[in-house]
Amino acid sequence: MKTEDIALFHRIVETGSLVEAADILNLPKSTLSRRLQALEEELNVKLFHRQSRAMTLTASGSHFYDKTTAMLATLEQTLSELSGEESEVTGHLRIMIFPVPELMHITHAIFEFMDLNPELTVEIIISSEPQDMIRNNIDIAFMLEDAFNENEMVARHIFTERVHFFASPEYLSRVGRPVTPEELPAHNSILFRYPNGRIFNEVPFGKDRILSVKGNLCVNSLATCLEATLMGRGISMMPLPFAKEYIDNGELEMLFEEIEPYEGKCFLVYPSRRFISLASQRFIDFMMDTLARCLKNGNCGEEIRIRGPIKPML
Incomplete structure (x- = not known):
């Protein structure tokens, strides 16, 4: 058999x-x-x-x-x-990545793992849509903390992202700049729907406050959220790396800079009720070690050059 x-x-x-x-x-x-x-x-x-x-x-x-x-x-x-740890692994890995700011860092690490194991084949799936990992034969996923069911997954923390409020100068000149937390719910917010279906409309403000916001646009893509913010559709919450280029060139403004930002966590996850293949075991160990060294050396925030048509998808 x-x-x-x-x-x-x-x-x-x-x-x-x-x-x-x-x-x-x-x-x-x-x-x-x-x-x-x-x-x-x-x-x-x-x-x-x-x-x-x-x-x-x-x-x-x-x-x-x-x-x-x-x-x-x-x-x-x-x-x-x-x-042994040095032996080559074979087989096929299906890896899903939520479109997080570290997408290219994760992708480059995957390529490095493939170079170390040339008999391995890999499929990378970029998705902010909910996916049944077992049904879709997904071995490993990189997901935000609110995007998966903790009871069905083993989750290992890999990144923490600081999430800020942003708006375009055009929106602020048209509607006004919110100065106090009490003003924010009166503004049009660009809402975000997580892969698990939950809408992110109860937003953290500082360390000990939650605000209920509302808006006429809800998205499930950070790229769409960024575009809507640039076009003056409302106020958004996004990880700073997504907005930094546009903050620097004046197309976006950061709001409530004096407030300590919300920290969103990204996890490496895999199904808890499914056997973990040798390739998956080795990949998990490799990624945790690679990302730990990246964070220790302080170079995780360095820009990675993005080649080809993938850039508009981020």
């Missing part, structure tokens, strides 16, 4: 569909179906109730899934221990 076939069985369970699993794994549906059938014949049990559009586990299939989840996790850990 091949452990690879058991892993394929897990992907079918987690997507709930042979077609979806084949698409995510980039395998022909016929290949996946054949290997699943061979696994069932070897076990001499029926693992799925097959329906026209979905597949549901039989009692035996559910039992096999539960037992083999721990088994695969133990196997991956054992392989990691036997192979």
